[in-house]
Amino acid sequence: MATKNDALKVYSMPGTARIPSISPFCMKLETHLHMAGVRFETEHVLFDRSPNGRLPFIEHGDVVMPESERIIRHVARTWGVDLDAGLSGRERHQSLLVRLSLEETLRMVRTWETFCIDENFERAREYLRAFIPASVFEMAIPQVKARQLEKLDKHGILELSRDEVEALGCAVVDAVADALGARPFLHGDRPTGVDAVIYGFLATEVRGVVEGAVRDRVRSHANLVDFIGRVDGRYWS
Ligand SMILES: N[C@@H](CCC(=O)N[C@@H](CS)C(=O)NCC(=O)O)C(=O)O
Known part of the structure; x- marks a missing residue:
């Protein structure tokens, strides 16, 4: 089982000189991780590398996972950080x-x-x-x-x-x-x-x-x- 001591790698769509990724879902995930203080590395790839043909996806220990919301739940569970804690x-x-x-x-x-x-x-x-x-x-x-x-x-x-x-x-x-x-x-x-x-x-x-x-x-x-x-x-x- 992956733990917070395992490296987290985010596979994101590439960007341009003006933005790290042109994908709203990749920018969402990376920004969420920055906000949560979770360290990660990024590799820029195209859709053919993704298990479901969509970006972003992560590699974390033995876990390979697409879908930004699923990844955010995985990170919240594994690192114990929930940006929505305390919301009504x-x-x-x-x-x-x-x-x-x-x-x-x-x-x-x-x-x-x-x-x-x-x-x-x-x-x-x-x-x-x-x-x-x-x-x-x-x-x-x-x-x-x-x-x-x-x-x-x-x-x-x-x-x-x-x-x-x-x-x-x-x-x-x-x-x-x-x-x-x-x-x-x-x-x-x-x-x-x-x-x-x-x-x-x-x-x-x-x-x-x-x-x-x-x-x-x-x-x-x-x-x-x-x-x-x-x-x-x-x-x-
Ligand atoms: N529900 C997915 C959506 C991801 C998504 O659609 N990403 C776009 C890039 S912004 C993509 O991979 N598109 C490729 C395609 O639809 O073929 C998530 O939240 O991660």
Whole structure:
């Protein structure tokens, strides 16, 4: 059984000069670990290395585990650190609503913006060029796109127009800005698990490869911009 004395390795999607990983889920997990004071190493890989085809995943002793929430529960159990300790039932419910808005809805909006807006797809393609061997690059890119379009189709978001998708993404951003208000973190002066989720999504929104209305909306909320700077300063510098 893995213990807190075993090395923890996080496999994350690579980043750019502006951000350690362009994946909101990888940035969420790494930020959560920084907030919890848990030491780890990071290796940047693409999806083909992951046991379920998604990033992040961890190696910890004999444990290989994908899924950020499952990993966070594993870390809380093993290290005895729970960022949500002391939250009321109501605060936990608020955290859930904010997390799901970002992980289930903004995630789909981001994927739509990446693969359905030509200029963004071109940026994503150039980002991937650094990590996919040149010999298979031209064959791999259409496969990556087809896989994501299939997911978008199953979800149903392909039924929406560009205006509708962007309005949905902006509405989520407005809701998070409203929920945060003037507090340093969602529930007050100290960060809890949901703050790592918020940072993962907002930091990758403003510094990732996808441009557009949702990014502009994040930048228009001074409290969200300040929040990103606060987490940068406390946990990433
Ligand atoms: N529920 C997963 C979601 C992880 C996820 O979807 N990660 C994206 C990168 S941001 C991914 O691996 N996408 C690959 C794919 O969907 O094929 C978690 O919380 O870890």
